[in-house]
Amino acid sequence: MDIQFIERNGNLVAKIRGEIDHHTADKIRKSLEAKFAESTAKNIIFDFAHVGFMDSSGIGMVIGRYKELQKTGGRVFAINIGPEISRIFDISGLRKIIPCFAGIDEIESGV
């Protein structure tokens, strides 16, 4: 698992590459929290384009960031949800909490 960050227009984009399970979700949370704290971003955008697997530990990690950002009025978005993880977004109800978009451009033009 590898994570890359881009700060853009008040959004911190976290591009995750690899699989998200309990083992890696914890690492993602830690590096995302550290990066977010040192950035000036208000929102977090998860880019799932290169995530080939995610289990319910990933759901917990994303909802954790959602709850965290609620305190400061920030928002959490998701982009590029591929077929491998699409169903877990649906059955977990994550799609109802986290707005999902095709790409960053859709978010920036809509927000």
Place this chain on the structure above:
Amino acid sequence: MADNQMTLTFLAISENQAFARVAAAAFASQLDPTVAELTEIKTAVSEAVTNAIIHGYEGSEGDCFVTMNCSLLNRHIYIEIKDSGKGIPDIEQALEPLYTSKPEEERSGMGFTVMTEFMDDLQVESSPEGTIIKMSKKIL
């Protein structure tokens, strides 16, 4: 008698979550499942193995092991995941969507819901000596 069978025993550490789900998927490949079916099997195994490691063996000392048994029979895959951990005191509650005994650790409480949704059948047997999760799925 099963058409094929395999058993793996591995250390209850989170590095082995990926190992276990990939091994189960590789074994299931003999039935030529679709990519979607493989994803479902991998995800369900990941949930059960993670639970064994983080809940079953919570606070345990020394080497702890998880055993996964997979068998194939008549285009069904049967998967059993066993730990010798502390057990589940209230199975009915544990199966409820969103229930987690560890909300402070960002658990979603959706593990059993995922197993139920992604497999055809789920059975939970548990006692203070440990837990066995039995799941099966027909590969169409």
